[in-house]
Amino acid sequence: MNSPWMIETKQLTKMLGGKPVVDRVDMLIQKGEIYGFLGPNGAGKTTTIRMLLGLARPSSGHIRLLGKDIRRERLDILRKVGSLVEYPSYYGHLSGYENLEAVRRLLDIPKSRIDEVLAIVRLTKDAKRPVKGYSLGMKQRLGIATALLGSPELLILDEPTNGLDPAGILEIRELIKSLPRSQGVTILISSHLLSEVDQMATRVGIISSGRMIFQDSIARLRKQAKSGIRMRVSEPEQAMRLLHGHGFQAAVESELLAFDDLPDAQIGAMVARLSEHGHLIYRIEESAASLERIFLDMTGTEGSL
Amino acid sequence: MLRVLSAEWLKIRRKGIWFLVMLGPLGAVGLQGLNYAIRYDYLMPLYADDPWGRLITNVTMLMLPSMFIGLAILASMNAGIEHQMNAWKQTLALPVKRRDVFLAKFFITSLLLLVSSTLIIAFTLMLGWLLGLEMNPPVVQLLQASYYPYLAIMPFVALQTNLSVLIHNQAVPLTVGILGTVISMFALWLPDWMPWIWPYLENSYGEPLYSVLAGVGTGAVILLIGMLVFNRKDVR
Ligand SMILES: Nc1ncnc2c1ncn2[C@@H]1O[C@H](COP(=O)(O)OP(=O)(O)OP(=O)(O)O)[C@@H](O)[C@H]1O
Numbered sequence: 001m002n003s004p005w006m007i008e009t010k011q012l013t014k015m016l017g018g019k020p021v022v023d024r025v026d027m028l029i030q031k032g033e034i035y036g037f038l039g040p041n042g043a044g045k046t047t048t049i050r051m052l053l054g055l056a057r058p059s060s061g062h063i064r065l066l067g068k069d070i071r072r073e074r075l076d077i078l079r080k081v082g083s084l085v086e087y088p089s090y091y092g093h094l095s096g097y098e099n100l101e102a103v104r105r106l107l108d109i110p111k112s113r114i115d116e117v118l119a120i121v122r123l124t125k126d127a128k129r130p131v132k133g134y135s136l137g138m139k140q141r142l143g144i145a146t147a148l149l150g151s152p153e154l155l156i157l158d159e160p161t162n163g164l165d166p167a168g169i170l171e172i173r174e175l176i177k178s179l180p181r182s183q184g185v186t187i188l189i190s191s192h193l194l195s196e197v198d199q200m201a202t203r204v205g206i207i208s209s210g211r212m213i214f215q216d217s218i219a220r221l222r223k224q225a226k227s228g229i230r231m232r233v234s235e236p237e238q239a240m241r242l243l244h245g246h247g248f249q250a251a252v253e254s255e256l257l258a259f260d261d262l263p264d265a266q267i268g269a270m271v272a273r274l275s276e277h278g279h280l281i282y283r284i285e286e287s288a289a290s291l292e293r294i295f296l297d298m299t300g301t302e303g304s305l
Numbered sequence: 306m307l308r309v310l311s312a313e314w315l316k317i318r319r320k321g322i323w324f325l326v327m328l329g330p331l332g333a334v335g336l337q338g339l340n341y342a343i344r345y346d347y348l349m350p351l352y353a354d355d356p357w358g359r360l361i362t363n364v365t366m367l368m369l370p371s372m373f374i375g376l377a378i379l380a381s382m383n384a385g386i387e388h389q390m391n392a393w394k395q396t397l398a399l400p401v402k403r404r405d406v407f408l409a410k411f412f413i414t415s416l417l418l419l420v421s422s423t424l425i426i427a428f429t430l431m432l433g434w435l436l437g438l439e440m441n442p443p444v445v446q447l448l449q450a451s452y453y454p455y456l457a458i459m460p461f462v463a464l465q466t467n468l469s470v471l472i473h474n475q476a477v478p479l480t481v482g483i484l485g486t487v488i489s490m491f492a493l494w495l496p497d498w499m500p501w502i503w504p505y506l507e508n509s510y511g512e513p514l515y516s517v518l519a520g521v522g523t524g525a526v527i528l529l530i531g532m533l534v535f536n537r538k539d540v541r
């Protein structure tokens with residue numbers, strides 16, 4: 001019961017169509033964390049989340065949520081978990097308020113909570129309209145309101161910004177960041193975009209083809225982001241050949257000279273060489289490889305964005 | 306269970322379900338009304354020995370097919386509410402027993418059908434009095450004619466609930482429902498053990514209650530099977 005883990009899976013596996021879609025995943029999420037669950041399309045994020053919520057049965061492995069076994073104490077656990085899985089679920093013919101009321105009746109909590117969550121997601125004004133007339137962003141916000149209804153200790157959000165425009169994405173992100181962290185809510189949020197959870201997550205897990213390939217703090221992930229040096233010069237190609245002649249490693253990337261990170265002394269030496277041979281140096285800048293880059297390298301998928 | 310039922314009750318709002326619940330009884334009794342109105346002078350002497358009894362039987366003959374198709378549509382609408390916008394995953398990730406969610410779908414369909422059966426009684430009474438039959442109708446016969454078939458048709462309520470809940474594509478349960486309705490029209494030629502004949506309360510023992518018991522028992526078994534499958538099923 002006093003396990004520090006809000007989510008703990010051991011060798012979690014799901015076979016679908018004869019192949020492992022989720023493959024021996026050990027996921028650990030601590031209380032109070034915002035955990036970014038990342039992976040390209042089809043990596044197995046949704047499948048994992050479905051198993052966490054008891055919607056799908058693991059083929060093998062174990063799941064403990066809030067320190068309890070999901071198979072034995074499903075109802076106790078779900079009382080303290082709010083979720084939003086894949087595209088929003090809603091009853092189109094009912095108003096936003098009635099949608100929440102339908103869920104409220106199942107949760108058996110006071111009606112006043114509906115107005116509270118409507119206010120949190122700023123849907124109070126539209127609460128009386130049928131949901132089928134809502135924009136995608138509004139439906140997604142209603143989904144988050146539904147997830148929050150039971151004042152959960154653990155919030156599981158599967159791609160909450162899926163299909164939204166940049167403004168909508170920003171809005172949802174702000175919303176999630178504004179959630180009462182003080183009450184110690186733990187949040188699992190999945191996404192195929194690192195940038196999306198980058199600014200909120202404290203820890204990340206990266207899943208690719210069903211395997212968890214990285215699970216650590218976001219700071220650790222950043223450390224892997226090797227920085228480099230870029231230099232804008234008058235004749236990049238000639239400059240590169242010159243530097244090669246002097247034993248420096250250099251490449252030309254989109255009209256810029258590019259180097260791995262180098263100590264100051266070496267940069268100074270390079271600049272001196274270039275100046276000697278009449279190259280004009282317009283600017284020198286440090287460039288950090290984006291987290292997005294690392295993510296792509298790790299998951300080995302190009303352009304899944 | 307009550308929590309789940311009250312949520313279900315809310316969800317069937319504004320779906321035209323109540324209209325459908327009215328439509329069946331209104332159709333069955335209305336058509337008989339038309340029949341009597343057109344052939345009044347011919348029918349009344351013909352049925353002189355038992356005017357109420359004949360009216361009740363006539364209404365029942367039209368009621369049964371509309372029950373078969375009506376319950377299929379009701380079951381499909383109730384399940385469709387969840388299928389349509391992927392609400393199963395939301396509902397089943399809430400602290401509710403899967404069993405209760407499944408049974409609630411069955412109970413709501415049963416309840417709506419019960420309302421229809423009750424309306425049949427009310428409408429038949431009105432039609433009878435409108436036709437100038439005597440003021441005190443055979444109450445027991447009237448109740449039996451409506452509620453016995455209701456109980457005997459339970460295997461189909463269970464079957465349609467199972468199909469509608471377990472299968473995403475509602476064309477499947479609706480097709481099965483339509484086929485069943487067609488078969489039911491020829492039910493009187495079927496042997497006793499075929500469930501389609503049970504709502505007609507006809508059996509070789511001449512005891513309507515046997516049909517009712519067979520219906521309730523078989524209905525419970527079919528429902529149980531559906532529930533067990535639903536309990537194990539991965540939710541999309
Ligand atoms: N019923 C099934 N039979 C076989 N394979 C399946 C089945 N359902 C899902 N899959 C496969 O499982 C894999 C993981 O799917 P999942 O939805 O978990 O991915 P995801 O990480 O959520 O992706 P996305 O970012 O697109 O939402 C996919 O490759 C999919 O093709």
Ligand SMILES: [Mg+2]
Nearest residue numbers: 045046086159
């Ligand atoms: Mg997914």
